[in-house]
Amino acid sequence: MSDTVFTPWDDPGQEPLIQFKNVTKRFGDFTAIDNLTQDIYAKEFFALLGPSGCGKTTMMRMLGGFETPTEGQILIAGQDMSNVPPNKRAVNMMFQSYALFPHLSIFENIAFGLKREGKSKPEIEERVSEMLRLTRLEKFARRKPHQISGGQRQRVALARSLAKAPKLLLLDEPLGALDKKLRQDTQFELMDIQEKTGTTFVIVTHDQEEAMTVASRVAVMDEGRIVQVATPADIYEKPNSVYVADFIGDVNIIEGHATRAGDGYDITFALGAPKLHAKTSTDLGPEGKCALAIRPEKVSISAKKPAKAVNAVEGEIIDIAYLGNISTYHVQLAGGQMVKGQAANTQRLERRQFTWEDRVWLSWTDTAAVVLEG
Amino acid sequence: MRRFSWFNATSLTLGFAFLYLPMIILVIFSFNSSQLVTVWAGFSTKWYGELFQNEAFLDAAWVTLKVAFVSSTLAAVLGTMAAYVLVRGGRFMGRTLFSGMIYAPLVMPEVITGLSLLLLFIGIGLDRGILTIVLAHTTFSMCYVSVVVSSRLVSFDRSLEEAALDLGCSPMDAFRLVTLPIIAPAVISGWLLAFTLSLDDLVIASFTAGPSATTLPIKIWSSIRLGVSPEINALSTILISIVTVGVISASLASKSAAVRREREMRAAERAEA
Numbered sequence: 128m129s130d131t132v133f134t135p136w137d138d139p140g141q142e143p144l145i146q147f148k149n150v151t152k153r154f155g156d157f158t159a160i161d162n163l164t165q166d167i168y169a170k171e172f173f174a175l176l177g178p179s180g181c182g183k184t185t186m187m188r189m190l191g192g193f194e195t196p197t198e199g200q201i202l203i204a205g206q207d208m209s210n211v212p213p214n215k216r217a218v219n220m221m222f223q224s225y226a227l228f229p230h231l232s233i234f235e236n237i238a239f240g241l242k243r244e245g246k247s248k249p250e251i252e253e254r255v256s257e258m259l260r261l262t263r264l265e266k267f268a269r270r271k272p273h274q275i276s277g278g279q280r281q282r283v284a285l286a287r288s289l290a291k292a293p294k295l296l297l298l299d300e301p302l303g304a305l306d307k308k309l310r311q312d313t314q315f316e317l318m319d320i321q322e323k324t325g326t327t328f329v330i331v332t333h334d335q336e337e338a339m340t341v342a343s344r345v346a347v348m349d350e351g352r353i354v355q356v357a358t359p360a361d362i363y364e365k366p367n368s369v370y371v372a373d374f375i376g377d378v379n380i381i382e383g384h385a386t387r388a389g390d391g392y393d394i395t396f397a398l399g400a401p402k403l404h405a406k407t408s409t410d411l412g413p414e415g416k417c418a419l420a421i422r423p424e425k426v427s428i429s430a431k432k433p434a435k436a437v438n439a440v441e442g443e444i445i446d447i448a449y450l451g452n453i454s455t456y457h458v459q460l461a462g463g464q465m466v467k468g469q470a471a472n473t474q475r476l477e478r479r480q481f482t483w484e485d486r487v488w489l490s491w492t493d494t495a496a497v498v499l500e501g
Numbered sequence: 502m503r504r505f506s507w508f509n510a511t512s513l514t515l516g517f518a519f520l521y522l523p524m525i526i527l528v529i530f531s532f533n534s535s536q537l538v539t540v541w542a543g544f545s546t547k548w549y550g551e552l553f554q555n556e557a558f559l560d561a562a563w564v565t566l567k568v569a570f571v572s573s574t575l576a577a578v579l580g581t582m583a584a585y586v587l588v589r590g591g592r593f594m595g596r597t598l599f600s601g602m603i604y605a606p607l608v609m610p611e612v613i614t615g616l617s618l619l620l621l622f623i624g625i626g627l628d629r630g631i632l633t634i635v636l637a638h639t640t641f642s643m644c645y646v647s648v649v650v651s652s653r654l655v656s657f658d659r660s661l662e663e664a665a666l667d668l669g670c671s672p673m674d675a676f677r678l679v680t681l682p683i684i685a686p687a688v689i690s691g692w693l694l695a696f697t698l699s700l701d702d703l704v705i706a707s708f709t710a711g712p713s714a715t716t717l718p719i720k721i722w723s724s725i726r727l728g729v730s731p732e733i734n735a736l737s738t739i740l741i742s743i744v745t746v747g748v749i750s751a752s753l754a755s756k757s758a759a760v761r762r763e764r765e766m767r768a769a770e771r772a773e774a
Contacts, residue, residue, distance in 0.1 A: 193663055213666040226664035230682045239678075240668030274765045276772065291668070 133343060135168035142205070144169040144295065144327055145190065150199035152185055152351075159185040161351035162199070169294075172321055172328045174338035176374075177348035183331045186348075187297050190329065191220045204294065214243075219293040223300040225284035227272040233283050234259075234268040240291045258286040261320060278309050285317075289324060298330040302337060314340045335375050339363070347371045363422075369499055372420040377455070379426070379466050382501050385417040392498055394419055397462030403438045407498040416501035425495040426468035428456055428481065429488050436490035442466065444485045456481065458489055524741060531734035538729045548735040555732060561720035562736075565700060568631060568716060572638035573695035579639065580646025580695075581688050585676070587647075588654040606644045614641055615708030622709065629711030637709040638699040645698065646691030653687035693751075697744075 135141040143166035152160040159182045167173045175183035188194045189201055192213035201208045208216065219240070227236055237258050241251045259265045262282040267275050272283065281301065288296055301317070302310045318341050321328050332338050338345045339359040346356045347370075355367045366372035369380055383396030383403070391406040394417060403419065411417055432439055445465070446457035449472075456468050468489045474480070481487055530538055534545030552558060587600050606614060618637045619629075627633055661683065665675035681688075703718040710719055721733055 191663075191667060193666075213663070214669045214671060218667075220664070220667045222660045222664055224658055224660050226658065226660040228661065228664075228679055228683075239665075243669035243674070270769075271765075273762055274769050276769045279769070287664075287668070 133170070135171070136166070136344065141168055143167060144171075144204055145329075146200075146202040147186075148200040148202065150189070150196045150201060152182075152189065152194060153197045158351050160189075160196070163351070163353060165346065165353055165356065167327070167329065169327050170325055172318065172330070172341055172343045174342035174345045175329065175331045175348060176335060176338040176345050177333065178374075179333060181348040182351040183333075183348050184299060187220075187299055187329060187331045190295065191218055191297050192216050217294040218297060219288040219291055219295075220297040221284050221288040221299065221301050223303060225272075225280050225304075227280060227283055227287070229272055231271075232268065233264060233270055233272070233275070236272070236283055237287045237290050239287065244291065254290060258290050261289070261323070262286040277304055278313070281305060281313065285320070289320070289326065292324070293326065295327045295329065298328060300332055301330065302332075302334075310337070311340075317341055339375070347374055364497075366420060366497060366499070369418050369420065369501075372497065372499065377423050377467065379419075379421045379423060381419040381421070381464060381466070381496075383417060383419065384414065385411050385498065386414045387411075391493065392417065394498075397460070397464060400460065400462055400464075401438075401440060403440075403496070404493050405438075405496040405498050406493045409498045409500075411498070411500065418499045418501040419496045420499055421466075421491055421496040423455055423467040423469045424453075426466065426489050426491050428458070428468040428470050429490065430480070430485075432488045433490045437493040438496075439488055439490040440466065441486065441488050444481055444483055444487060447481075447483065456487070458487060527734050528738045528741065531731065531738040533731060533734075536731065538731055538734065548731040549739075552732045552735045552739075558717070558720060558732070558736060561715050561717045564631060564634075564714050565717040568634045568638060568706075568714075569696050569699035572635045572699050573642060573692050575635070575639040576643040576646050576695040577688055577692040580643040580691055581650050581684075583643065584647045584651035584654055585680075588651050603644050603647050606641050607648070611641075611702075611704040615705040618705065619708040628713075629709060630713040633709045633711070634706055634714060634716065637705050638695075638702065641702075641705060642695035642698045645694050646688070649691040649694065650684060650687045653684050657684065 145165075145167040147163050147165045150160055150163045151158065161182075163182075163186070175186055177183050185194060189196055190203070192208065192211060192215075195209060203216070203218065228239065231239065234255055237255045238251050241254055246254070255268075256265075259268055262285055264279065264282055264286065267279060267283075272280055275283070281304070285301070298317075302313055305313060314337060317328075321341075328341075330338070330341065339362070342359060344356055345359055345362050346353045347362065348354065349370055355362060355371045357365070362371065362375055366375065372378045373380065381394070381396050381403070383394040385392035385394050387393075388404065389406075391404060392411065394403040394405065396403065396419075405419060427433070432441070440460050442458040442460040444456050445459050448455040448457070451472070453469050453471050456470070458466050458468060460466060466489055470480075530541075531548060532544050532546065533541055534547065535542030583603055587596070587603065590596070615637070618633075618640065622629060622633050622636075657680070661679055662675050665679040666672065670678060701718065702716075703722055706716045707719050707722075710716060715723075717736075721736070724730065724733065
């Protein structure tokens with residue numbers, strides 16, 4: 128890794144590789160992409176994340192040339208792509224179904240695109256062997272796709288789409304068909320290959336863990352719009368809306384009324400409940416409705432009220448989710464509000480501190496919660 | 502396993518007897534040494550020898566094969582093209598009408614198809630002969646090909662074609678290099694179907710055949726009217742054997758391919774684990 132952090136999106140001098148300019152795509156009455164503008168930079172690993180039907184696949188298919196925008200423009204390396212068919216684009220795609228040609232061997236599958244380019248035989252052979260090495264498939268070159276396992280097929284699909292050394296590689300739910308263990312291994316492999324080849328990757332996924340693991344930036348989409356684009360850490364720690372906070376990971380959402388106090392806001396959320404305080408740069412005006420988003424791992428749980436805690440609320444344990452390394456406690460506050468807190472299971476189970484129906488205190492710091500517009 | 506009851510055995514025997522008894526009688530009498538087709542007079546293969554001396558039958562057989570080969574090939578090409586456009590062509594004006602029309606000849610009485618073709622050929626002044634039989638057979642068998650091929654295309658993973666485009670193929674190349682090899686089994690079975698339909702056809706051929714060309718079914722039909730000859734039994738036996746061998750070997754080949762494929766897939770998954 129270089130010692131400078133990779134953030135081309137913060138550098139105004141950088142020319143983006145891909146530009147969506149006010150792109151709208153309609154299928155009949157249905158708007159799949161709604162006036163979307165977004166830049167993606169060279170060498171990025173850009174993840175499109177969202178529930179099914181949010182438009183992420185349509186965005187990718189437009190980059191591949193399989194769909195054309197109804198309105199707006201898509202530029203790749205400064206060139207308008209509206210009338211460029213898929214076979215004339217320096218873009219390759221790895222399909223969700225892998226789309227391996229069943230009548231060709233693994234070698235011929237990977238060589239397919241190179242043959243179309245009219246490369247010489249020795250050149251093709253060299254490039255294919257290189258791809259086979261990269262994806263550790265040397266042993267399987269002569270086999271047909273049905274003679275290898277799912278994980279190997281996935282690597283063939285990757286090798287085939289990388290063989291032409293595209294400027295941009297599109298990955299459509301590439302790991303969806305693999306089981307969890309294989310998927311995690313493959314994620315790191317993907318990142319490794321992306322770094323080695325220096326290709327720009329755009330990945331479509333509905334699996335937030337996958338997006339967080341592999342991507343340099345994540346775009347969270349909803350109903351044809353991008354709700355937030357940020358690094359995985361920022362998406363998690365600084366969500367810009369309740370939708371993003373809720374979509375990524377586990378979160379407590381406390382709705383209440385905010386009044387400006389010091390460098391943040393005081394929040395009242397229920398009658399009789401103590402005021403909460405959160406530092407923030409979000410500007411809600413002097414007062415207004417708000418939603419507090421607090422990750423459960425930032426909520427500590429204790430038997431007595433902690434002396435110095437800025438935010439502390441009392442409640443009763445309703446449910447305990449034991450996950451092995453940690454436990455999540457579902458605590459009901461006096462007003463009925465549920466708040467989840469997590470504690471690491473550093474002790475053996477039989478010596479666990481809290482159990483069902485215990486009265487406990489939940490506390491968090493003034494920087495733990497994110498203040499969002501309610 | 503369910504027990505094999507007497508009821509099952511009886512119905513099976515009756516069913517098979519109903520289907521195959523006439524053919525078995527025909528085959529047995531083809532080896533009859535007597536001229537009379539209904540009286541058994543001892544084993545002989547002489548009618549096979551005489552059949553191969555009979556110029557008229559051999560000519561008709563040759564015409565039939567030529568017609569069947571050319572018309573089924575044309576039908577395979579046209580039927581595949583029609584199926585591709587109907588399944589892949591997206592929405593276009595009159596698509597529903599077209600897909601309905603392509604299947605109409607399947608249910609159209611052959612007499613009507615034959616008659617209308619005859620009127621057409623007379624109308625445009627085309628002399629009846631091999632060419633007109635080929636055209637007629639192509640017309641009615643291409644819709645069978647199209648049905649077979651389109652059912653394959655419907656289940657065909659479209660992303661395979663997109664992958665081909667993505668890797669630099671023009672749409673034409675994508676069809677030639679990816680779609681066609683994958684749907685080839687369906688095209689071949691369509692071709693075989695068209696071939697057998699053409700071999701078998703009597704009605705349409707008799708409308709469109711002329712004095713210069715007679716197909717085997719017409720020849721058999723017309724010679725029957727002069728009395729059944731044991732030669733025809735011999736000829737039918739040959740046809741039955743060809744068809745039987747063809748069908749059995751085709752189904753064995755496809756079954757063993759499926760078994761091999763299944764075994765290889767399981768082996769690949771085991772190797773992974």
